[in-house]
Structure formats: structure tokens, C-alpha cells
Amino acid sequence: MHELSLVQGVLNVALRAAQNGGAKRILAVYVKIGAYSDVIPSYMDECFKLLSRDTMAQGAKLVVEEIPVTIRCNACGIESGVARRQTCCPVCGSQDITMLTGRECFVDRLEAE
DSSP states (O other): OEEEEEEHHHHHHHHHHHTTTTTOOEEEEEEEEEGOOOOOOHHHHHHHHHTTSSTTTOOEEEEEEEEEEOEEETTTOEEEEOOTOSOOTTTOSSEEEEEEEEEEEEEEEEEEE
């Protein structure tokens, strides 16, 4: 379950940002996760509830937004969104592709008071 270590990192970033900004309490943490990362948002939510106990993020909402997988075909040059596990260009069928998005994981923003 890699969600636990992922959420620990997200929480650390959120707490540091909130403290540096002079916040007293975190209300929501918005995270963007690439579709290719195999993260299960409901597991992340449970881990966040557990790890945020007794911190300024306790009771905060974790909002996970999925970033779709996009590729560039090195054969025909097209950039396109594709299914999560698609391994070829949807236009020419080449397997010479480069993933542009879909592996990201970052804290996008916080709501705090």
C-alpha cells in the first residue's frame, strides 16, 4: 500500500506550507495524481484521516484530482490522450511513444485559516 507513504509526503508538504503561511488550521488539501500512478483515492483518504490526527490538518478534506495520461508519438508526432495502459499511438499504431502526463503527484493548493 504505497498510499500511506504518499499521503505522509503530501501531509508534510501541506503542514510546512500552512506553518510558513501562518495558518492555524488546514481546511482542505488539493492533490493532483496522474492516472498511471495506480493510486486509489479512497485509500489516500483513509490514510490522510489517520496521519492528520493531532495536527493542524485534522478534519481537513483531501481532494484528489486525476491527471489523464497523454502521450506524444515519436513516429507521427501527434500528442493525444490515451487509455491508462495504452502502449501505442492511437493514430498510427507505433509503439514509439513518450508519456507526457499521467505520473504526476503533487499538492496543488491548500485551504487554511
